[in-house]
Amino acid sequence: MGIAENSKGLVLAVASGVFIGASFVLKKKGLKQAATHGTRAGVGGYSYLLQPLWWAGMLTMLIGEVANFVAYIYAPALLVTPLGALSIIVSAVLAHFLLKEKLQKMGILGCVFCIVGSVLIVIHAPQEHALNSVQEIWDLATQPLFLVYVAAAVSVVLALILHFEPRYGQTNMLVYLGICSLIGSLLVMSTKAIGIAIKLTLEGTSQLTYPQTWFFLTVTVICIITQLNYLNKALDTFNTAIVSPVYYVMFTTLTIIASVIMFKDWSEQSAGSIASEICGFVIVLSGTILLHATREQEQSNKQGSLTWYIGEDLVKRIEDGHLNLLHGSDYVEK
Structure with missing residues (x-):
């Protein structure tokens, strides 16, 4: 199964x-x-x-x-x-x-x-x-360790929004991306709960009578609105080629941590399997960062090499080129 x-x-x-x-x-x-x-x-x-x-x-x-x-x-x-x-x-x-x-x-x-x-x-x-009702998901969501994660995530998000964003939001992208990633990890958990509720309902076991279903739906809507708001701010303020890989790394890492705590994904796995998954995850992150770094370099090259040589380097290159041209001309020899 x-x-x-x-x-x-x-x-x-x-x-x-x-x-x-x-x-x-x-x-x-x-x-x-x-x-x-x-x-x-x-x-x-x-x-x-x-x-x-x-x-x-x-x-x-x-x-x-x-x-x-x-x-x-x-x-x-x-x-x-x-x-x-x-x-x-x-x-x-x-x-x-x-x-x-x-x-x-x-x-x-x-x-x-x-x-x-x-x-x-x-x-x-x-x-x-296998989960047979939203009540089972609720039991997983209200276990002490996951509640600690939720409390920590919400506390950090509030601190970032109320204290750090007004002061550092426009200069440090980790403020916006921290909010998006923490909220995103909670969004995935609530989305998964809603998805399972829909699946069970379609199979004939209605989950609409459970208040927990509507609670998860409310959390999902709040998380989506919050995440989109601050992700748009990050993309509008900072270079997309840098924002994308950093956000992917933070969001994926926190989502995996939240899932491991809530759904106990690693409870029945051996240490070797867990180590292999972590290695695979690190390799994927490395590949993602490498791809984005390559694209960023290509975009910079398309904008023109002059942007990389502003200042003394540009003057030196122009002077060297000018001198070489003069020394190689018939006018100088005469």
Whole structure:
């Protein structure tokens, strides 16, 4: 039973990565086409709304997010969450062929890291525990150790929002990303509870009469609104190429910790399997950071090399070039 459930979750998680990764490329291609026929989105234009490719990207992303949501119903977060890195691989590979954004050697190495790490995680992932009601999930959510995690997470989030954001929010991205990651870990737990409630209801055991179902739904809505708010602030304030990998690392790490505490994912596993999962996770994180670092370097190169040589280096290069030109000319020899 557990193996079959994990297999469904694995397939859905992989499908989610493929669809979400493809959606980025489709939307970007649609935005490029829109820019040739109207005002660019970056300067306030909305001509992309008339592009079929952009809408195809939105539809593809919706399918991917739904697949990811359902994957949490069948498989533990320890398996599903790290596989989100597959969307990065798919978008990088498709961008290489469809957008002519060349995938560098280090980027290819990053893809290999993500694949190897994902395989390790899949092989050693724990089996999903069968849950028969929202009441069982509530019992897991109210166990003392998880309540300590929730209390700590909420306390840190409140401290970040009330004290650190007004002072350091615009200069330190860890303030915004800390809020998003902590809230995100709680969001995954409540989302998983809602997903299981929907699954059981569709199977004939209605969970709508349980007040816990509506509590988890309320928590999910609050977490989504909070997370989107501060993630948008982070993306608007800091470089996306830096925000994305740091957020992925923090969010994935905290989600795995929350899942291990609440659902006891490691309770029936050997030390060797746990160590292999951790190694796989570290390899995936390394590959993700490597991929983003490669993209950041490519973006910097596209902006023009002059931005890297402002100051004495630029003057020196101009002077050296000027002197070489003069020394090699007939005018100087005469």
